[in-house]
Amino acid sequence: FYHASTSTTDRCLRIFLKYVRPAFAEMTGSFSYVWVGTLAYAYGGPLWAAIAYGVTLTFLVATFAGISGSHINPAITLGVIIAGECELLQGFVYVLAQLVGGIIGAGLAQMSLTAAENNGTTLYDLSNRGVVRLPNGMGDLIGVVIVATMTCLLVLTFIMTAIEQGTPISSVAIGFAVFGVTMAGNGLITNPAQEFGTAVVANLWSDQWIFWVGPLLGALAAGALYRFIFASSDKRLFLKDKYQ
């Protein structure tokens, strides 16, 4: 039996390592991702934003992989939960941290974009205050399908490289996944924490639901593809190997 005091320290340490420290990683990562992505879009448009998401997610995954797994994105957290590699409570803490990080990132991006003026209009207003919306003429359903497809490929890449295979360059693969799908989506995004954070700061809520429903559907699809088809036998939900 430990002394009570020791036991308290143990519990603190456990909570710190399992919840507090990972939450800081997710918050810092989400902050960075939203900050860089929002500004790159405003300065360079959707194709440069794709580059920005790609390189930023790469360095964030490399930096925080050993701390929190570096999800950065609520959709990835959902996918990892479905893959059986994240507890529900932990996932809940991660998502909260991601949302807080997204708000801070959006706030700092606003600070830069209001400082840059162009003929009396700030870049902040010119870029719809950093809030991503569907392009004119695109129906909501099509928007959801595109965002879900983008996110499905990102989450599947995350699960297969960072978790299933432990690929040494998983950070590059995951970064390049968001890079590629953002080019396909022409600037539409896969990260609800980004849409939420920018919306809170800008107080603009149109299309908000699309960037929640789309990513979460995509994560569900990626989780299902993994569990039914691509997982190795111990994680696959049917046709298990007899001798493992």
Added chain:
Amino acid sequence: FYHASTSTTDRCLRIFLKYVRPAFAEMTGSFSYVWVGTLAYAYGGPLWAAIAYGVTLTFLVATFAGISGSHINPAITLGVIIAGECELLQGFVYVLAQLVGGIIGAGLAQMSLTAAENNGTTLYDLSNRGVVRLPNGMGDLIGVVIVATMTCLLVLTFIMTAIEQGTPISSVAIGFAVFGVTMAGNGLITNPAQEFGTAVVANLWSDQWIFWVGPLLGALAAGALYRFIFASSDKRLFLKDKYQ
């Protein structure tokens, strides 16, 4: 002797692991490749499409390497068959899956491109409905030579890094190969599944044969270079080492 039922399960599992699961990987990969590439070309032109192919092939190879080898492209499958690392029947299944994936990818790309209008003309029509063709003034023979050269370098990189040497960053090398050769080809493509998929969706068949003959000739050339020159002794067809 196993019970009949057990034996059936075994056969199912074998077929699942050898044909069904890899086919899903090839279909998903081919879908993603065609979807991202077609859209990136429409949004950004040939140089941005080169980036898109590069990052997308990188993340797909990293994601599906352990499932199907991640060929994504019928020309690569042909090259791997010549290299002696894929059975004919399996290769046939892969190519079918790639073609199906290409059609789905082209269909989803069409959905995005018809939604974006520009002065009454959709981006879909402005980008020749996503179907790649030779530039004006380029003869068919020159086109075939260029596409064959592009594909030869891609397939040779695939064989040498993913199979021959097992390079840890083979996914990046393969992605960068298609990246580089697409810059040289100024948007011409190495993947018959892409040309086929977009042609089915658009019902435009001009130049279709060029993007079959070119890539397959390129794969033949890459396979020959490997088997006669670059393979290690056990795969090389002449001048074998005595003691291996």
Added chain:
Amino acid sequence: FYHASTSTTDRCLRIFLKYVRPAFAEMTGSFSYVWVGTLAYAYGGPLWAAIAYGVTLTFLVATFAGISGSHINPAITLGVIIAGECELLQGFVYVLAQLVGGIIGAGLAQMSLTAAENNGTTLYDLSNRGVVRLPNGMGDLIGVVIVATMTCLLVLTFIMTAIEQGTPISSVAIGFAVFGVTMAGNGLITNPAQEFGTAVVANLWSDQWIFWVGPLLGALAAGALYRFIFASSDKRLFLKDKYQ
């Protein structure tokens, strides 16, 4: 007991390996970084400069990692000192070498930029003689916050990947970190050695302090985040594991 002469050789070798050789690495690296970055900005603007910083820092870290750790940047040296992986005296030598390298890099960049004329004005003058300054309308405080945030993320990535986790692709992660944050900063920089080197060559000192205070504050923040939260138990300043 060694002979005196042997002992002198030993001391020489020790000084060479601990101070002289690393200083050459830092000087060469800093020279390259400033040279490439300043020219890429002048030729392509802030987004291409972001690419340039990214690829250059990647190859420099890969090249000099085994010699000096490849800090290249006084802010990174400060962060590594706080992380407990660089002695004060060694860090001082590194920073001196970085400043000298920065001046040489800025001088060589000037040589290229004065050779390229455009309607009677050299590219050197058009690019503010290579000296980075805050954009019009941005207050000093906001500038410091942005530069500090950029640098904090870069230094944190350096510490976590190159030191804490020894990630095999730490060079790519660190390069992509400066790539991403430079996109967010739209060309603002994280490296005091660059600002100092270009200012010496151009004799332009406005905003000089911002690119010292910002990076050093960012390095302090990154070091604190590491020491209090992200470090493993032996480096963490509180809540240590009992059994390590």
Added chain:
Amino acid sequence: FYHASTSTTDRCLRIFLKYVRPAFAEMTGSFSYVWVGTLAYAYGGPLWAAIAYGVTLTFLVATFAGISGSHINPAITLGVIIAGECELLQGFVYVLAQLVGGIIGAGLAQMSLTAAENNGTTLYDLSNRGVVRLPNGMGDLIGVVIVATMTCLLVLTFIMTAIEQGTPISSVAIGFAVFGVTMAGNGLITNPAQEFGTAVVANLWSDQWIFWVGPLLGALAAGALYRFIFASSDKRLFLKDKYQ
């Protein structure tokens, strides 16, 4: 004692593995590098050419590292000879193969560029027939210094990552080195085989010597930096460790 016939086979195999096969790798690599680089410059200008060189050298080093070391460039071969990792005769064969590859690459690039016409002028003529020259107003001496600096950094990166440290991502580091320095050189090149190949095909010889003298001086400088400062004790020419 072997039989004469066996001994002949042995000699053939030795020559094949030491000279013939590496020469094919260097020729194929040099062909690819010149082909992609020349076309990317013509289609996208110097900054896109920098990207093209970067990704192409990366995949070529990954593909041919195990065959010839993948020098691709006479300057790198010279640097590796100075570093003591390539015999003179072998290096001579490499350079011959690189020059032949450069001519073929330039010829194939010409084929593409004459096919693309723009108001009666082919892209071939618009891009100075693919032959790189100094920009107007830049003196020869400055040109040589810039090209030598570019090449020195490339060769030093090659020696330090591919040879000295055996970095697992040496191919990416080397590719990113040529990527970065080409941005600094705004399209000036480090590879005499490229300048020679394009000049043979275009019959344009102005500035030819600059792209031989510059790269070879750069390789000498890199070799000297390695041998006197950055090499580990067994390769370093002074201040050796006593116990190795």
